[in-house]
Amino acid sequence: MPSTRTDNRSDDHQWTAVDRTMQRHDYRPEALIETLHTAQERYGFLESNTLRRIADRLGVAPSKVLGVATFYNHFRMQPAGEHTLAVCTGTACHVKGNDRILAWVKEHYALAPGETTPDKRLSLVEVRCVGACALAPVIITDGEIIGKKSFAESTTAIREWLDDAA
Numbered sequence: 001m002p003s004t005r006t007d008n009r010s011d012d013h014q015w016t017a018v019d020r021t022m023q024r025h026d027y028r029p030e031a032l033i034e035t036l037h038t039a040q041e042r043y044g045f046l047e048s049n050t051l052r053r054i055a056d057r058l059g060v061a062p063s064k065v066l067g068v069a070t071f072y073n074h075f076r077m078q079p080a081g082e083h084t085l086a087v088c089t090g091t092a093c094h095v096k097g098n099d100r101i102l103a104w105v106k107e108h109y110a111l112a113p114g115e116t117t118p119d120k121r122l123s124l125v126e127v128r129c130v131g132a133c134a135l136a137p138v139i140i141t142d143g144e145i146i147g148k149k150s151f152a153e154s155t156t157a158i159r160e161w162l163d164d165a166a
Contacts, residue, residue, distance in 0.1 A: 014042040015053075022057050029060045036069055045076040073127055081116040081123035083142050083165050085158065090129030092136035100151050101139060102126065105158070122162065 021038040025031030035058065039050050046069050055062040069075045087093075087101050105111055105124055113126035132138050135147025139154055141161045149157060 017042050018050075018054070019057070022054075027058055029058050032058060032060060032065065032068055033072075036065075036075055040075055045079050047077075073125060076123075077114075078116060079120065081120050083121060083162065084123045084125060084140075086125040086127045086130070086140035087113070088127050088130045088132070088136070088138040088140075090127075090133065090136075092133040093129075093138050096137040097151055098137045098139070101137070101154055101158075104151075104155055 018035060018039045021035050022031050025034070032054070035054055036046060039054065040046055043050060051065045051069060052062055054060075055065040058065075070077065085105065087098050087105070089098055089102070102113065102124075109117060109122060109124075111117055111122065111124045113124050116123040127140070130138055130140065130145070132145060132147060135145065137149070137154065138145060138147045139149075139158070140146070141158070142165075146154070146157055
């Protein structure tokens with residue numbers, strides 16, 4: 001996959017921080033997750049060329065690096081939108097209807113989990129469990145946990161949040 005970013009001095013500075021993380025762990029494969037975190041903090045998301053570079057430096061198969069980066073919902077493979085809606089799909093939230101919230105977001109915003117709207121305004125993240133089962137069903141709007149809402153209350157909260165954020 002070709003990169004959309006060009007290399008420049010800023011990029012080299014960003015990479016230095018990533019390389020320092022790997023160096024601190026003697027370039028051992030066990031440094032993979034921490035290195036991915038550093039790369040995402042520096043670049044904002046994980047591009048394919050960044051993943052290849054990390055795989056090469058740590059001596060890890062590129063498929064393993066991609067597998068780890070796509071397995072954990074913390075990592076992003078594309079730039080995040082201005083706002084992020086996270087929908088918990090853990091057992092308690094699923095049983096209480098958060099699958100309907102995901103379907104509603106897809107219908108109203110043409111957005112599936114892991115995607116960002118073309119205008120870069122909203123990113124949707126599906127989270128397996130946020131650890132707030134007592135508040136189920138849970139959604140998170142820009143880091144603010146909203147729980148114990150009906151489907152109608154949740155969709156209204158999402159609409160109002162996006163209107164207020166405009």
